[in-house]
Amino acid sequence: MRSLILLFSLGFVLQGCSEIAQMTGQETIRPPCADRVVNRAFQQYGEAKSGLALYFEELNDNRLYQAYYAAWDSRNTVSSVKKCWDRRVSHYNALSNLMGMNRELAQIILINMPDEDPGDMISIYREQYDRVMNLRSD
Structure with missing residues (x-):
């Protein structure tokens, strides 16, 4: 009995889907x-x-x-x-x-x-230059 009801309800669903495709004019195949x-x-x-x-x-x-x-x-x-x-x-x-x-x-x-940016390299060299040239002799 259950399988009969399931079969009929599946038929109604499929019928409805085909009606929608006809109303919209679009095919139901995948593009x-x-x-x-x-x-x-x-x-x-x-x-x-x-x-x-x-x-x-x-x-x-x-x-x-x-x-x-x-x-x-x-x-x-x-x-x-x-x-x-x-x-x-x-x-x-x-x-x-x-x-x-x-x-x-x-x-x-x-x-x-x-x-x-070459400015980064220049700043590194400048820092090293300051460190080397400004040595304090203690």
């Missing part, structure tokens, strides 16, 4: 995930490349930092393709290619990163 993730990662990689190009034109350190973070975002985005339900071998190939391109871009960006 594709992997293609969107890979495309978004390639867009972020493009932003990183253009940020690096703008850095070389303007010599603005902020452009370099933005390019670095865009490359990092691209790397994180493309690694999330593993969570997609519709991934294929081509997505994994795109993942490995994009990871390599982001790694090379990040190396170029890191080479061009500005050094630490």
Whole structure:
């Protein structure tokens, strides 16, 4: 008796779900995930490349930092393709290619990163200079 009631109630629930899908006009299938993730990662990689190009034109350190973070975002985005339900071998190939391109871009960006503030080094030398030159002879 319980299984019969459960079967009927399950039928009513499924009937209601199909009615909702017809009323909204939306399909109840899951949207594709992997293609969107890979495309978004390639867009972020493009932003990183253009940020690096703008850095070389303007010599603005902020452009370099933005390019670095865009490359990092691209790397994180493309690694999330593993969570997609519709991934294929081509997505994994795109993942490995994009990871390599982001790694090379990040190396170029890191080479061009500005050094630490030279004022810190000067202050260290100044303190040592004062200590050496102002020796008290007791």
